[in-house]
Amino acid sequence: MNQAVQAAAPAAKRKPKETGVPDNQKYLHPMLAKNYGNWKYHDRPRPGVLHHVSHSGDEVWTVRAGTARQMDIYTIRKLCDIGDKFADGRVRFTIRSNIEFIVADEKKVAPLITELEKHGFPVGGTGNSVTMIAHTQGWLHCDIPGTDASGVVKSLMDELYDEFRREEMPNRVHLSTSCCEINCGGQADIAIIVQHTKPPVINHDLVANVCERPTVVARCPVAAIRPAMVNGKPSLEIDEAKCMCCGACYPPCPPMQINDPENSKLAIWVGGKNSNARGKPTFMKMVASGLPNNAPRWPEVAEAVKNILRVYKEDARPWERIADWIDRIGWPRFFEKTGLPFTKYLIDDWRGSRANLNASTHIRF
Amino acid sequence: MAKKMHDTPNLDQLESGPWPSFVTGLKDLAKEKDYVVDLLGQLEESYKTRKGYWKGGTVGVFGYGGGVIPRFTELKNEDGTPKFKDSAEFHTLRVMPPPGMHYDTDTLRQFCDIWEKHGSGLIAFHGQSGDIMFQGATTDNVQKAFDEINEMGFDLGGAGPAVRTSMSCVGAARCEQSCYNEAQAHRAVLNTFLDDIHRPSLPYKFKFKFSGCPNDCMNSVQRADMAVIGTWRDKMRSDEGLAKKWFAKHGMDELVNDVVARCPTKTFQVKELNKIKSGEHITSVAVSDTHGIEINNQDCVRCMHCINVMTGALATGTDKGATILVGGKSHLKIGGLMGTVVIPFMKLDTEEDVEKLVDLAQRTIDFFAENALEHERTGEMIERIGLSNFLDAMEIDVDPAMVNSPRMNPYVRTDGWEEEVSKINAKKKAA
Numbered sequence: 057m058n059q060a061v062q063a064a065a066p067a068a069k070r071k072p073k074e075t076g077v078p079d080n081q082k083y084l085h086p087m088l089a090k091n092y093g094n095w096k097y098h099d100r101p102r103p104g105v106l107h108h109v110s111h112s113g114d115e116v117w118t119v120r121a122g123t124a125r126q127m128d129i130y131t132i133r134k135l136c137d138i139g140d141k142f143a144d145g146r147v148r149f150t151i152r153s154n155i156e157f158i159v160a161d162e163k164k165v166a167p168l169i170t171e172l173e174k175h176g177f178p179v180g181g182t183g184n185s186v187t188m189i190a191h192t193q194g195w196l197h198c199d200i201p202g203t204d205a206s207g208v209v210k211s212l213m214d215e216l217y218d219e220f221r222r223e224e225m226p227n228r229v230h231l232s233t234s235c236c237e238i239n240c241g242g243q244a245d246i247a248i249i250v251q252h253t254k255p256p257v258i259n260h261d262l263v264a265n266v267c268e269r270p271t272v273v274a275r276c277p278v279a280a281i282r283p284a285m286v287n288g289k290p291s292l293e294i295d296e297a298k299c300m301c302c303g304a305c306y307p308p309c310p311p312m313q314i315n316d317p318e319n320s321k322l323a324i325w326v327g328g329k330n331s332n333a334r335g336k337p338t339f340m341k342m343v344a345s346g347l348p349n350n351a352p353r354w355p356e357v358a359e360a361v362k363n364i365l366r367v368y369k370e371d372a373r374p375w376e377r378i379a380d381w382i383d384r385i386g387w388p389r390f391f392e393k394t395g396l397p398f399t400k401y402l403i404d405d406w407r408g409s410r411a412n413l414n415a416s417t418h419i420r421f
Numbered sequence: 422m423a424k425k426m427h428d429t430p431n432l433d434q435l436e437s438g439p440w441p442s443f444v445t446g447l448k449d450l451a452k453e454k455d456y457v458v459d460l461l462g463q464l465e466e467s468y469k470t471r472k473g474y475w476k477g478g479t480v481g482v483f484g485y486g487g488g489v490i491p492r493f494t495e496l497k498n499e500d501g502t503p504k505f506k507d508s509a510e511f512h513t514l515r516v517m518p519p520p521g522m523h524y525d526t527d528t529l530r531q532f533c534d535i536w537e538k539h540g541s542g543l544i545a546f547h548g549q550s551g552d553i554m555f556q557g558a559t560t561d562n563v564q565k566a567f568d569e570i571n572e573m574g575f576d577l578g579g580a581g582p583a584v585r586t587s588m589s590c591v592g593a594a595r596c597e598q599s600c601y602n603e604a605q606a607h608r609a610v611l612n613t614f615l616d617d618i619h620r621p622s623l624p625y626k627f628k629f630k631f632s633g634c635p636n637d638c639m640n641s642v643q644r645a646d647m648a649v650i651g652t653w654r655d656k657m658r659s660d661e662g663l664a665k666k667w668f669a670k671h672g673m674d675e676l677v678n679d680v681v682a683r684c685p686t687k688t689f690q691v692k693e694l695n696k697i698k699s700g701e702h703i704t705s706v707a708v709s710d711t712h713g714i715e716i717n718n719q720d721c722v723r724c725m726h727c728i729n730v731m732t733g734a735l736a737t738g739t740d741k742g743a744t745i746l747v748g749g750k751s752h753l754k755i756g757g758l759m760g761t762v763v764i765p766f767m768k769l770d771t772e773e774d775v776e777k778l779v780d781l782a783q784r785t786i787d788f789f790a791e792n793a794l795e796h797e798r799t800g801e802m803i804e805r806i807g808l809s810n811f812l813d814a815m816e817i818d819v820d821p822a823m824v825n826s827p828r829m830n831p832y833v834r835t836d837g838w839e840e841e842v843s844k845i846n847a848k849k850k851a852a
Binding site: 069070071072073074075076077078079080081082083084085088089092093095096097098099108109116118122123124125126127128129130131132133135136139140145146147148149150151153155158176177178190191192194195196197198199200201202203204206207210211213214217237238239240241242243271274275277302304310315317320328330331332333334335337339349351352353373374375406407408 | 449475572593644685736
């Protein structure tokens with residue numbers, strides 16, 4: 057495509073400046089630039105506020121606020137006004153789309169919090185809170201979404217608003233949502249991911265024109281797709297007994313429609329942890345599925361997530377992430393306490409799955 | 422003033438509640454832009470039917486092959502015309518952020534002005550790969566918007582089978598746990614691969630992520646083809662003043678249950694002061710007039726837990742650097758894979774050190790480009806060929822820090838054993 061664009065372009069077109077990743081030095085708050093690499097320790101005077109102390113004796117306070125991530129320019133300008141008024145015209149964003157304002161004067165902290173909350177930006181997301189949900193594009197912009205992303209996040213964060221603004225969980229809780237099984241939302245303590253339950257529905261009129269068939273065949277993890285002539289046209293067919301409905305064929309071949317308003321469900325996964333703290337990093341595990349894709353507020357999903365959080369908050373010890381907590385209490389107790397049904401679909405049968413089976417008599421009764 | 426709004430009974434329900442609403446933001450934009458009026462129309466339709474209506478296509482900027490995510494509406498009338506004509510083209514520009522995602526407000530305001538003029542006015546900070554996502558421009562306006570953003574000193578990120586946009590944590594700018602200059606490494610590596618970012622021609626995507634310590638705030642181990650995670654080799658530092666302050670506030674129960682009991686290798690001990698050992702590998706600090714902490718750093722795996730709990734009382738060592746892991750990825754298509762250690766430790770203090778990281782990245786990408794199958798990530802490639810073959814090709818010496826345990830089956834040809842042993846011995850002698 058690149059060559060085609062270049063060939064068609066008249067000579068006068070502007071050449072891009074391949075400047076790459078810009079230097080961040082000029083964007084740093086002056087106190088961060090001054091104490092770069094020289095910080096000594098930090099504490100958290102209240103939820104939503106970090107206090108960092110440098111070996112030089114300098115101190116900064118960071119106030120963290122939640123955003124919708126997908127922001128209109130008026131909202132961004134409002135955040136800029138707040139940054140100009142309180143934080144020397146500097147802001148930064150966290151990986152979970154929270155915005156941070158840094159001040160070198162402790163007296164500015166309280167009025168900054170008041171100003172942010174007055175404009176509807178909740179202050180929190182630090183330490184052992186439930187922080188903002190890492191999420192994807194959904195119906196707003198993705199070409200293969202099974203559900204929305206921003207709407208699911210808005211609905212859930214409305215329900216978890218108090219937990220964002222407080223630090224009352226045993227340890228931090230990271231959430232993510234993904235609008236298909238590719239899981240762009242990523243690993244998290246609790247993740248909500250689309251789970252398709254029916255094989256793709258093929259529009260045989262379009263396959264030959266739209267799809268590179270060998271690529272699609274190669275893309276299937278269980279070799280369930282093969283080339284076929286259908287109604288006299290070259291197309292593809294699926295061995296429906298083999299297909300596990302992952303949707304990997306859909307991106308390279310949109311006529312293999314995997315999304316289904318009724319049969320594309322939502323699954324809940326728990327226990328992902330990227331940090332090396334305590335145990336090694338862990339992947340999350342599926343603990344529930346079959347939840348309806350119930351726009352615009354997904355109440356069944358919200359209830360399921362809140363239920364797991366409620367049990368975790370009551371039962372886990374300080375500093376236990378969800379994965380650490382389940383390590384202590386064991387999976388049978390997790391399902392018992394959360395009331396979630398343990399079905400046969402939760403027994404792994406994918407490659408390497410025997411490592412996930414209990415090869416011992418370690419059982420909690 | 423824009424045209425009349427479509428009815429959006431579903432989306433309207435996402436305006437109530439305390440969390441900031443993206444729907445309210447879109448409606449504010451729709452007051453001025455027909456473009457966003459129709460976008461809301463299409464999104465409402467998705468909410469009604471529970472289906473997506475965007476398809477990809479071919480839109481780019483002059484000189485680059487990637488970085489723009491094209492979107493054309495598939496929601497058509499019977500005559501084939503778009504049902505929501507004003508938002509029929511809704512492309513996204515992916516723009517690479519500065520390391521640590523720091524900005525000044527002038528920059529953000531300029532972004533807003535450009536996107537008010539050429540785009541929908543909707544910007545996401547940030548996408549899952551770290552891009553600033555300028556969401557929603559017509560095909561005609563993509564180039565205009567890019568030209569202005571590019572003149573500001575910002576550049577497009579990756580899309581498709583390319584080196585992707587990277588992220589680094591706040592790091593040295595504001596974190597005492599930082600073990601290297603994340604921003605320097607991030608820029609040095611990424612800016613080496615601009616051609617591979619802008620002109621997708623690899624077997625599949627390749628992601629770098631930079632985390633300053635083993636807390637790995639960038640989730641690099643779970644999703645980066647090459648994860649650069651800060652660590653240290655020498656003794657943990659301690660500060661008696663802060664240790665006593667922590668203990669006075671938290672007490673013995675918390676020290677024992679939250680720290681001692683949670684140390685993964687049980688190297689963290691609480692002892693009466695007169696029983697605390699000293700030595701080359703011991704970190705010790707008093708927490709009260711009677712008790713103190715003793716840590717044998719040789720048994721410490723640098724998990725960060727005690728440092729996280731007792732920040733400042735305990736701190737990373739000073740002989741810092743990074744561990745490099747290769748092969749992390751998400752679900753598609755064989756299930757999630759963690760990155761695995763290929764370099765247990767490398768210094769990143771000087772420009773020469775960082776050059777070595779760049780060289781490793783370059784050789785890894787060269788090997789990936791030549792050896793991976795189409796649509797295969799590095800993790801899948803290593804699973805297919807075996808880590809030893811990858812290390813051989815990369816000329817990296819094997820190290821027991823790369824494995825959880827040695828092999829548990831006999832199915833390997835070992836007729837090169839003596840040769841390997843003599844190579845290892847020769848290297849030991851030369852060192």
